[in-house]
Amino acid sequence: xxxxxxxxxxxxxxxxxxxxxxxxxxxxxxxxxxxxxxxxxxxxxxxxxxxxxxxxxxxxxxxxxxxxxxxxxxxxxxxxxxxxxxxxxxxxxxxxxxxxxxxxxxxxxxxxxxxxxxxxxxxxxxxxxxxxxxxxxxxxxxxxxxxxxxxxxxxxxxxxxxxxxxxxxxxxxxxxxxxxxxxxxxxxxxxxxxxxxxxxxxxxxxxxxxxxxxxxxxxxxxxxxxxxx
Amino acid sequence: xxxxxxxxxxxxxxxxxxxxxxxxxxxxxxxxxxxxxxxxxxxxxxxxxxxxxxxxxxxxxxxxxxxxxxxxxxxxxxxxxxxxxxxxxxxxxxxxxxxxxxxxxxxxxxxxxxxxxxxxxxxxxxxxxxxxxxxxxxxxxxxxxxxxxxxxxxxxxxxxxxxxxxxxxxxxxxxxxxxxxxxxxxxxxxxxxxxxxxxxxxxxxxxxxxxxxxxxxxxxxxxxxxxxx
DNA sequence: CGCGGCTTTGATGTTCATCAAGTAAAGTGG
DNA sequence: CCACTTTACTTGATGAACATCAAAGCCGCG
Numbered sequence: 001x002x003x004x005x006x007x008x009x010x011x012x013x014x015x016x017x018x019x020x021x022x023x024x025x026x027x028x029x030x031x032x033x034x035x036x037x038x039x040x041x042x043x044x045x046x047x048x049x050x051x052x053x054x055x056x057x058x059x060x061x062x063x064x065x066x067x068x069x070x071x072x073x074x075x076x077x078x079x080x081x082x083x084x085x086x087x088x089x090x091x092x093x094x095x096x097x098x099x100x101x102x103x104x105x106x107x108x109x110x111x112x113x114x115x116x117x118x119x120x121x122x123x124x125x126x127x128x129x130x131x132x133x134x135x136x137x138x139x140x141x142x143x144x145x146x147x148x149x150x151x152x153x154x155x156x157x158x159x160x161x162x163x164x165x166x167x168x169x170x171x172x173x174x175x176x177x178x179x180x181x182x183x184x185x186x187x188x189x190x191x192x193x194x195x196x197x198x199x200x201x202x203x204x205x206x207x208x209x210x211x212x213x214x215x216x217x218x219x220x221x222x223x224x225x226x227x228x229x
Numbered sequence: 230x231x232x233x234x235x236x237x238x239x240x241x242x243x244x245x246x247x248x249x250x251x252x253x254x255x256x257x258x259x260x261x262x263x264x265x266x267x268x269x270x271x272x273x274x275x276x277x278x279x280x281x282x283x284x285x286x287x288x289x290x291x292x293x294x295x296x297x298x299x300x301x302x303x304x305x306x307x308x309x310x311x312x313x314x315x316x317x318x319x320x321x322x323x324x325x326x327x328x329x330x331x332x333x334x335x336x337x338x339x340x341x342x343x344x345x346x347x348x349x350x351x352x353x354x355x356x357x358x359x360x361x362x363x364x365x366x367x368x369x370x371x372x373x374x375x376x377x378x379x380x381x382x383x384x385x386x387x388x389x390x391x392x393x394x395x396x397x398x399x400x401x402x403x404x405x406x407x408x409x410x411x412x413x414x415x416x417x418x419x420x421x422x423x424x425x426x427x428x429x430x431x432x433x434x435x436x437x438x439x440x441x442x443x444x445x446x447x448x449x450x451x452x453x454x455x456x457x458x
Numbered sequence: 459c460g461c462g463g464c465t466t467t468g469a470t471g472t473t474c475a476t477c478a479a480g481t482a483a484a485g486t487g488g
Numbered sequence: 489c490c491a492c493t494t495t496a497c498t499t500g501a502t503g504a505a506c507a508t509c510a511a512a513g514c515c516g517c518g
Contacts, residue, residue: 068379070457076375088367088368089368091360124350127353127360128320135318135320138367139326142305142367142374146295147297149303153506191465192508193507196467211515228299381473409496420496421474421497424498428499
């Protein structure tokens with residue numbers, strides 16, 4: 001992790017996130033801000049940590065997870081910038097309820113929570129903006145979970161592949177940012193069956209696999225499996 | 230459904246929900262408010278409806294659900310007052326994303342959304358309060374879904390029984406407010422297997438069942454099944 | 459180089475969905 | 489209010505989907 005300064009004028013999040021902040025206020029907030037970099041696999045937030053900072057993703061890809069009583073991890077969702085994943089507990093709890101881990105090189109901007117809270121208390125539009133974002137994020141999580149719940153193993157794997165292809169990488173060829181075990185933790189199945197299903201898709205020439213590199217050959221069929229299989 | 234006037238001074242939600250509203254503003258809002266009653270099974274909100282009103286539950290019990298592409302319903306969660314279930318989309322979308330249906334006699338208070346939005350825009354603390362509530366609701370939904378996901382059929386049924394016993398009715402004896410099919414829609418299993426598992430619990434003398442009346446006889450064992458079974 | 463974690467495949471048994479068929483309960487129209 | 493229809497509930501039999509156990513190859517890292 002390294003710290004660098006950040007020019008907020010160029011920040012791609014500014015327009016959406018700080019649309020209600022006047023320029024001079026923005027400059028002030030900018031001075032208090034620190035950027036932090038996390039490499040693949042590094043923990044950004046640990047479930048149970050006290051919330052003292054306000055984080056948002058500038059770049060990268062992370063997973064949101066929780067450890068069950070039996071010690072097993074469950075992955076709740078993945079997030080790229082604009083999903084503002086750490087927001088979920090930030091105004092409603094003193095502790096984080098989920099862990100956030102980088103699954104690709106990730107850059108995070110950090111403000112002291114007190115600064116943001118003070119600002120929020122006098123700027124209802126800003127809070128409404130954040131609230132709208134939080135609602136969107138959680139709606140997506142809930143919707144995704146329902147979709148996974150109603151599908152069988154094959155449909156779930158197809159769903160995950162299409163998620164990374166269509167939503168994250170916008171490309172039929174990509175490198176899976178997570179392990180087979182993590183896919184299993186996400187869709188609630190065993191690692192072995194995740195592998196078996198991927199192999200089956202390969203044999204059926206729906207995808208090509210070389211290690212973590214995935215190429216979707218027959219997207220039509222994959223979509224059909226995701227919806228009905 | 231019938232309309233009656235409502236004395237906001239006595240409203241049990243007031244302290245939590247409107248803690249940031251001054252008394253004279255409250256009186257004003259009170260005049261604009263309407264109460265509506267729904268009987269068991271009646272639809273309160275239909276997925277896709279335009280959001281023109283601001284609703285909150287005064288009394289009762291509801292289910293939150295969504296219809297999948299295949300036409301099958303999935304139940305997301307249940308809510309009693311203070312859970313403010315309809316809030317989920319209210320500030321972030323123009324349409325409801327879920328359906329809300331009364332599963333017990335339910336009373337709802339209704340305000341025009343524009344009135345609340347105008348008020349919110351000038352009262353950051355009020356918005357922060359609502360946001361904290363929304364976060365809590367969604368955290369609970371996500372947590373619950375994860376718990377159900379990691380459990381097997383028996384554990385899921387035990388989970389549901391304990392949910393109604395401990396959280397909703399606070400009593401070891403209660404009347405199930407939902408059908409076997411709805412339990413299946415909630416935990417993502419078939420109706421037949423829900424019934425089979427309930428019958429098994431009855432045979433093992435963990436519960437007693439007469440129609441919809443449930444009596445939990447061996448709560449210790451039920452908890453153990455919920456956690457490890 | 460060896461250890462641990464990730465990946466892969468196979469064999470086996472359990473869990474669960476599906477199909478079928480019947481009873482009970484609840485709503486509907488004459 | 490009773491016949492009729494529909495919906496909810498229940499149990500059993502069967503096969504498919506999936507977890508578990510086992511074993512081996514692979515890769516990266518200290």
